[in-house]
Amino acid sequence: MVQNMLSSTRLKEFRSVRENAMDTLIERIKADAKANDGVVSVLKNARFAVFCILLAMCFGIEMDEETVEKMDQIMKTVLMVLDPRIDDYLPILSPFFSKQRKRALEVRNEQIQFIVPFIERRRRALKNPGSDLKATSFSYLDTLFDLKVEGQKSSPSHAELVTLCSEFLNGGTDTTATALEWGIAQLIANPDIQEKLYSEIKASVGDRKVDEKDVEKMPYLQAVVKELLRKHPPTYFSLTHAVTEPTTLAGYDIPTDVNVEIYLPGISDDSKLWSNPEKFDPDRFVSGREEADITGVTGIKMMPFGVGRRICPGLGMATVHVHLMLARMVQEFEWSAYQASEKIDFAGKLEFTVVMKNTLRAMIKPRI
Structure with a gap:
């Protein structure tokens, strides 16, 4: 995945896919507002746009809106049935969770049945170039078809391909979409920051649409996104780690046979590392x-993507998406609270990622 799909060179190949998804995002937000008296669901629309990009990157074929939504629903259902349960940690209790296991297997079967036809469609497109006019020149699947697993003679099975594709899609969808929801919430709560960001966008690109190349020339946008990742890392904990030999950290003995969980807000909200850490302040x-x-x-003061050799492989892709989407959303619309008299509730809850406890509904006003 890292070498063949998420390199900077490969990411550039999907630039047109991102541009189309941005236009779709803006049109969906407009339609949402029109149907709901100016009120839009930030998370729902952001999630759809990100998912469209990842589907194109994963399968290399175009899908209609109904298919995209069906695929998205299946992915969400998979995540929901795989929430951790107590029998994961105490197997002796597993007989009491037979219904949950049966449901998980049913969902898995539905997932395989739905996704395999798209895998085969991509395989046909590769064998017969030009047969599928809506196929891209490259996709993540292309790198998996002939993958040789150590100790196996055959290529990955359908079930294995479905798992690998699901990992790619789930890993990049909710993390980006929830970051955008938190980002818009902060811009609503801090209208001066929103206006400053819009002014930078206007000064940088004028009346044309923001392009991902423009992001490099927008230091304030980059600061807003960095502050967003500091205040709202995608998850409370980094991926589970372990030590390779017994060690001691901060007075605690850590043996080799335990999971090491790193609590991210404990770092990015630490007053010893940050001045006024509770304040959303890109100017810092x-x-x-x-x-x-x-x-x-160069040092750890925040680690929204983890660190070291096991840092999130999607870091480059995620930052491209968040910067571009946030810039386009601010360029096109002025964002305000659904009910002007109420303050934004920044309480979060843990699902697959840390989402807003009360899903953000916002008012938009098209920029003139």
Whole structure:
């Protein structure tokens, strides 16, 4: 995945896919507002746009809106039935969870039955170039068809391909969409930041649509996104780690046979590392007053994607999506609270990612 799909070179190949998804996002937001007296669901629309991009990257074939929504629903159902249960940790209790296991197997079967035809459609498109006019020149699936697994002579089975594709889709959809929901919420709660961001976008590109190349010339946009990732990392915990030999950290003995869970907000909200950490303040990065490397190479003050050799492979893709989508959404619309008298509720809850406890509904006003 890292070498063949998420390299900067490969990501550039899907630039037109991202541009089309951005136009779709703006049109869906407009339609949503028109149907609901100016009120839009940020998470729902952002999630659809990101999912469209990842589907094109994964399968390399175009899908209509109904198919995209069906695929999305199946993926969400898979995540829901795989929520951790107590019998995962205490297998002796597993007989009491037979109904849940049966339901999980049913969902898995539905997932395989639905996705395999798209896998085979891509396989046919590769064998007969030009036969599918809506197929892209490259996809993640292309790197998997002839993959040789150590100890196996055959290529991955249908079930294995479905799992690998699901991993790619689920890993990049909710994380990006929830980041955008938190981002818009912060811009609504801080209208001065929203206006400053819009002014930078206007000064940088004028009346044309923001392009992902423009992002490099927008230091304030980059600061807003970095502050967003500091305040609202996608999950409460990094991926589970372990030590390779017994060690001691902060006075605690850590043996080799335990899981090490790293609590991310404990780092990014630490007053010893940050001035006024509870405040959403992109200027901390613009002014040079504070700095942080999100990859953790030069030191760890925040780690929304993890750090080290096991850092999230989708870091580059995710940051491209968040920067571009946030810029387009602010360029096209002025965002405000659904009910002007109420403050935004920044309470979160853990699903697959940390989402807003009360899903954000916002008012939009097209920019003139």
